[in-house]
Amino acid sequence: MAPSDDVILRTSGLRKEFKGFVAVDGVDLAVRRGSVHALIGPNGAGKTTCFNLLTKFLKPTAGTITYNSRDITGMRPAEIARLGLVRSFQISAVFPHLTVLENVRVALQRRRGGSYDFWRSERVLARLDDDATDLLEAVGLAAYRNGTAGELPYGRKRALEIATTLALGPEMMLLDEPTAGMGAEDVERTAQLIRRVSADRTVLMVEHNLSVVSTLSDRITVLARGQVLAEGDYDTVSADPRVLEAYIGTGHA
Template identity: 65%
Template sequence: MAEAIIETRGLTKNFRGFTAVSDISIRIEPGTIHALIGANGAGKTTCFNLLTKFLEPSAGSIFYKGRDITHLKPDQVARLGMVRSFQISAVFGHLSALENVKLALQRQRGESYDFWASHHRLDQHRERAMALLVDVGLGQWADTPAAELPYGRKRALELATTLALDPEVMLLDEPLAGMGTEDVGRTAELIHRVAEGRSVLMVEHNLGVVAELCDRITVLARGEVLAEGDYATVSRDPRVIESYIGGARHD
């Protein structure tokens, strides 16, 4: 079996007696789009935060390309090539789309975020920043302050700043949350495109997008792995229908 890009073994997180995730063992294969799904409270966000080191596990191990990263810090795993986005868009609202991407490129090259840096210094990143904006469909929005971008375009900008860090693995936390139908389709296509040559792990509620986009799906329920496989496999699992799909119909 090929080495996983990300692997967890017995991953567990307790909060003052409450077990949020228990004994989770999953493998993210290189070059795939892998989804974590489950009903509210299933443990998706906790698992995601453990993988990206925003939480420390109570037990278990996390491996990246065979290396134990269980006790590394978020910035350390980011430098290894694992870069996450957030459910709430994390861009600088008062800066233009182009400036946001230039700053991300500046950081990726090991420079500090110098907001007071000269235009000449920041403009060395302009060409690459514009190329990234074009890649995510924001070429015409380059000079627009991020705070003024429509919601779907703001999430596209976040993907551009994530790509500026040149990640080997992208971890996306509900990238389609709050989007209308048009933005959902556009962003799903964008994720599919930028995933070429990368691995993607995403937490997502939109089952239609998961079915079309993801190679493999892990279904969580009550903090444990309920089922795993491609969409055809997990969508036929009676436990998944009862716990996730059936539960959603009754919400």
């Protein structure tokens, strides 16, 4: 276990019940600062429920969640976002009729003190264009800046979603299945993007593509039946007989 001051996100005894069904059962998780940490497991393992607990879309039945040593168990998603813990695709392309640049610019308006200046002049909003352009360049979308967001290919929309998340200045990003539904080319492009954006921040991701997990992750937590089954680097967990058994018949083994 890393020293406490090296852990940015920690859960203790995290539990979630739905009318008698235990979806997450006593999960202890420690995400080290500056790492890429993957949360994986077969279907029904409790990954999505756990992720929704961490990002405050669900309230835990029991247990605690701390971020930067601060108890955030009872906080709302917007509150933890202001602390620097931001879930990607939370601000997915909600403005499909705006340009790619305008979508990122809307997210950047948070820097003006939390007010979304929809009625401010174009001149005022244009002051954010340089920052928005920098973010688009970072995710490989500079060539699409003036195109309509709704017309982007699927993989490029995911890149835009990451750009809008980055616009909020997160210290830690939580990525929910970032390569889901993508073809091989988009998967590789997105994996490279995640590698770039993780250079100076912490990333926790739920991901089904084990090739992506093996390439990007510093540490992996495997869930099964709502509990932590194994934890370690990819070589460690992929060689664990319990992990292999959990994945048998799922197409991932």
